[in-house]
Amino acid sequence: MTGKTRKCFFGLKVDRQLDGDKMNRTFVDRVMTEGGEGVAIAACMQCGTCSGGCTNIDRMDLSPRTLVLMVQRGEWDKVLQSQSLWLCTSCYICTSRCPRGVRPSDVIEAVKAIAIRQGIENDSTRFNQIFVELIQKRGILFEPELMQKYGGISAMLEQAELGIKLALKGKMSPFPAKIQDPTTFSQALEKAAQS
Amino acid sequence: MKYSYYPGCSLHTTAKEFDMSTKVVMRELGIELEELQDWSCCGGSVAAGVSHDVGMAMAARNVALAQKQNLDLLASCSGCYNKSARAAKALENETEKQKITAILSDMGISISDSNIRVRNVVDVLANDLDLTSYIQRPLNGLKVACYYGCLLTRPADIAGWDSPIFPMSMDRLAQACGAEVVDFRSKTKCCGGPILVSKQEVAFELTKQLLDEAQSLGADCIVLACPLCATNLELRQPEIEKKYSVSYQLPILYITELIGLALGLKPGKLGLNKHIVSTQSVLAKLGI
Numbered sequence A: 001m002t003g004k005t006r007k008c009f010f011g012l013k014v015d016r017q018l019d020g021d022k023m024n025r026t027f028v029d030r031v032m033t034e035g036g037e038g039v040a041i042a043a044c045m046q047c048g049t050c051s052g053g054c055t056n057i058d059r060m061d062l063s064p065r066t067l068v069l070m071v072q073r074g075e076w077d078k079v080l081q082s083q084s085l086w087l088c089t090s091c092y093i094c095t096s097r098c099p100r101g102v103r104p105s106d107v108i109e110a111v112k113a114i115a116i117r118q119g120i121e122n123d124s125t126r127f128n129q130i131f132v133e134l135i136q137k138r139g140i141l142f143e144p145e146l147m148q149k150y151g152g153i154s155a156m157l158e159q160a161e162l163g164i165k166l167a168l169k170g171k172m173s174p175f176p177a178k179i180q181d182p183t184t185f186s187q188a189l190e191k192a193a194q195s
Numbered sequence B: 001m002k003y004s005y006y007p008g009c010s011l012h013t014t015a016k017e018f019d020m021s022t023k024v025v026m027r028e029l030g031i032e033l034e035e036l037q038d039w040s041c042c043g044g045s046v047a048a049g050v051s052h053d054v055g056m057a058m059a060a061r062n063v064a065l066a067q068k069q070n071l072d073l074l075a076s077c078s079g080c081y082n083k084s085a086r087a088a089k090a091l092e093n094e095t096e097k098q099k100i101t102a103i104l105s106d107m108g109i110s111i112s113d114s115n116i117r118v119r120n121v122v123d124v125l126a127n128d129l130d131l132t133s134y135i136q137r138p139l140n141g142l143k144v145a146c147y148y149g150c151l152l153t154r155p156a157d158i159a160g161w162d163s164p165i166f167p168m169s170m171d172r173l174a175q176a177c178g179a180e181v182v183d184f185r186s187k188t189k190c191c192g193g194p195i196l197v198s199k200q201e202v203a204f205e206l207t208k209q210l211l212d213e214a215q216s217l218g219a220d221c222i223v224l225a226c227p228l229c230a231t232n233l234e235l236r237q238p239e240i241e242k243k244y245s246v247s248y249q250l251p252i253l254y255i256t257e258l259i260g261l262a263l264g265l266k267p268g269k270l271g272l273n274k275h276i277v278s279t280q281s282v283l284a285k286l287g288i
């Protein structure tokens, strides 16, 4: 590689080619460690099939295809700052369609976890963290608590009408359910999250 | 046939009718359910995106409990089903299995080699038996849109019993019940469930598109198998109507409720009176 930007065949820029020497193993490895062995980032051939079917592609700043490329290239900032992480609904359309078994949805899931650990903060990271925290607490999610912790009193009030309707139908209890031994459960998960 | 039944957080709260209808329909069809003892939340679509290991362990815990009961795990909720099946698959991988085993053993739970399968109620109803001989009250004249969403049949290496993009099992079940199934093109488009709270506007837009299509097809109701989809499509339907100045009043039924009606079971026993969007129009159409 010369480093100069010259055109290749068919007007493809050299830096758009899937050249192995642009790959940044550190980030790729980190994502693969987080996401498990199923995540096959290096296999991506940039066909764009994932982006073509993506639920929220028209709202994303990085398409799933570009996101995978940026992970390959080790573009930490671009990837971790991307709004796409929080617009992804984990719908698995990309993973179902990818002809190379890359599992973009799992790549994104792993990147989300890394972003949270890096200290990225927004409404989505806050919600996701509270969600997990509350499951850890009792083993069973108590939705009113989730709404209260995430949105405060105003969110509670906003949802009060629906909450009352649900309660009248016997579909919402004022008391949270829990598993037999929430303490051991939550300690084990706490330890797993630290490691 | 007997299963360990995993209701998950929603079926004891907002999706009570899914719990009720699953139980009575299964009993009617001669399938035994034994509730999974001390089950916990599967972590949904969120947990593994905060920590992969935590998410996998949350879901694997229920698989381990089903192993202990030595019964295939049956989940009605698509989300619980998907995450449990994903965990069961992860346990086939040595590295993942080691990590998960370590976390679960800290909880005092052990993983055995007992090979239990994780099933969804739609899979069992569509593929293990033939409903036709059980039908007591054919749902003639009822037009339904079957909505599969994301987690019921995707991805294929986790579900694999129906197409991830254009599944047909619920359509076939509804047809066996005598209902007319409309050609619902959005059947596997996402409703935005996991981002409903943090990105409400986006989720509302996605859900609105589904309601719009079902309405334009003249569907009397949408039929589904996911409480999170139902939260968007039913519980938030009035808000969506208000926000976009539209009117749907479209009943959202769980597939087990629809089947229960065709089996001749009483609507009250199936939980049809528990809905936020009234199901009266469906019952009226059927003359019940």
Ligand code: SF4
Binding pocket: A043, A044, A045, A046, A047, A048, A049, A050, A051, A064, A065, A068, A097, A098, A099, A100, A101, A102, A103, A104
């Ligand atoms: S579909 Fe797969 S191979 Fe194609 S761009 Fe997306 S991740 Fe890469």
Ligand code: SF4
Binding pocket: A050, A053, A054, A055, A056, A057, A064, A087, A088, A089, A090, A091, A092, A093, A094, A095, A104, A105, A108
């Ligand atoms: S999982 Fe995320 S990236 Fe993949 S298609 Fe769905 S929304 Fe798009």
